[in-house]
Amino acid sequence: MAGTFDKMKVEFVDQDESVQVVADTIRSTGEVPERYVRHEIKADAVIVDAEGYNLPMIDMSRLLNPEFSEEEIAKLGSACEHWGFFQLVNHGVDGGLLQQVKADIAEFFSLPLEEKLAVAIAPNGMQGFGHHFVFSKEQKLDWVDLLFLATRPIEERNLAFWPTKPSTFRDTLDKYSLELANVSAQLFKFMANNLGVDQEALLGPFKGLPQSVRINYYPPCSQADKVLGLSPHTDGVGMTFLLHVNDVEGLQIRKDGNWFSVQALPGALVVNIGDILEILTNGKYQSIEHRAVINPDKERITIAAFHSAHLFCTIGPLQELLKAGKVHYRAIDGVEFTKGYFSAKLEGRRYLESLKLGI
Ligand code: OGA
Ligand code: NI
Numbered sequence: 001m002a003g004t005f006d007k008m009k010v011e012f013v014d015q016d017e018s019v020q021v022v023a024d025t026i027r028s029t030g031e032v033p034e035r036y037v038r039h040e041i042k043a044d045a046v047i048v049d050a051e052g053y054n055l056p057m058i059d060m061s062r063l064l065n066p067e068f069s070e071e072e073i074a075k076l077g078s079a080c081e082h083w084g085f086f087q088l089v090n091h092g093v094d095g096g097l098l099q100q101v102k103a104d105i106a107e108f109f110s111l112p113l114e115e116k117l118a119v120a121i122a123p124n125g126m127q128g129f130g131h132h133f134v135f136s137k138e139q140k141l142d143w144v145d146l147l148f149l150a151t152r153p154i155e156e157r158n159l160a161f162w163p164t165k166p167s168t169f170r171d172t173l174d175k176y177s178l179e180l181a182n183v184s185a186q187l188f189k190f191m192a193n194n195l196g197v198d199q200e201a202l203l204g205p206f207k208g209l210p211q212s213v214r215i216n217y218y219p220p221c222s223q224a225d226k227v228l229g230l231s232p233h234t235d236g237v238g239m240t241f242l243l244h245v246n247d248v249e250g251l252q253i254r255k256d257g258n259w260f261s262v263q264a265l266p267g268a269l270v271v272n273i274g275d276i277l278e279i280l281t282n283g284k285y286q287s288i289e290h291r292a293v294i295n296p297d298k299e300r301i302t303i304a305a306f307h308s309a310h311l312f313c314t315i316g317p318l319q320e321l322l323k324a325g326k327v328h329y330r331a332i333d334g335v336e337f338t339k340g341y342f343s344a345k346l347e348g349r350r351y352l353e354s355l356k357l358g359i
Pocket of ligand 1: 250
């Protein structure tokens with residue numbers, strides 16, 4: 001069954017190389033192939049453990065508790081405005097399920113390449129295992145093998161790209177997908193409360209809770225400072241939940257012009273605001289640029305779950321937020337937005353900035 005993603009038809013260049021295989025090869029011969037060498041990253045300062053640079057922590061159990069809710073909603077709002085990122089703890093997703101998600105994903109990536117290629121991305125396709133966002137033969141490549149899948153609404157799934165090995169993979173992903181969709185719906189409601197807008201107005205574009213997942217496998221690289229796991233980008237969705245499958249760090253976010261390393265708390269979901277929420281909130285909530293760096297010795301695995309607007313809506317600043325001020329973004333049709341996002345290279349905030357109205 002083909003869903004919306006399969007019909008999107010963005011022109012990509014085929015690139016069927018596995019980075020894991022490249023990483024294994026250069027372990028013996030040494031040199032990182034030029035297509036992966038990122039000369040631009042040297043110049044960037046990175047902040048690790050600096051005072052005042054702690055990702056805000058939001059506690060779902062406090063959001064849900066009438067006694068603490070108001071205080072926690074204010075914290076949530078502040079995190080979305082000033083950081084665009086926070087760690088969600090006590091999110092209610094069962095610990096056993098998280099363990100199973102981690103085990104199944106790790107097992108999939110440990111399979112021989114031929115087995116992973118059973119779900120390989122098709123030419124000009126969007127879903128499946130392999131390199132994504134490749135538009136030219138010259139373009140630099142990210143140091144990641146990834147598996148991208150549409151997960152919700154359920155009729156959008158194309159099971160041809162869902163691994164059957166390990167045998168529990170599909171069932172586990174199905175359960176995880178539902179849990180996160182529910183968490184996203186709860187957070188959207190608390191955000192509406194913080195913004196002072198009608199819940200329906202904010203939740204409307206997210207009707208049916210469209211969701212996709214991107215499972216990232218970053219092989220180690222002995223010359224880790226030459227490569228990038230994921231180019232700087234913003235997420236073209238409402239909000240993203242990132243789960244660390246193993247405990248290796250590598251996520252960095254752009255803060256006050258510097259790159260800041262995120263130290264994920266065990267069991268927490270790292271949540272970030274995407275472009276669509278920035279637009280809906282007329283810029284009040286921020287979609288922050290982020291990237292992934294590579295560890296010299298250890299593989300790193302993450303799963304990002306994207307919660308997006310459905311395609312048949314108009315994405316534009318919410319009317320209720322415009323009473324007092326200027327409109328900062330043009331309204332755009334959902335299909336046009338999604339096609340535009342996937343056709344733009346992962347280049348920081350460039351696509352989002354292109355939707356801004358001149359002042
Ligand atoms: C993503 C993403 C970061 C990471 O998949 O969009 O930003 O650390 N991932 O894997
Ligand atoms: Ni991202």
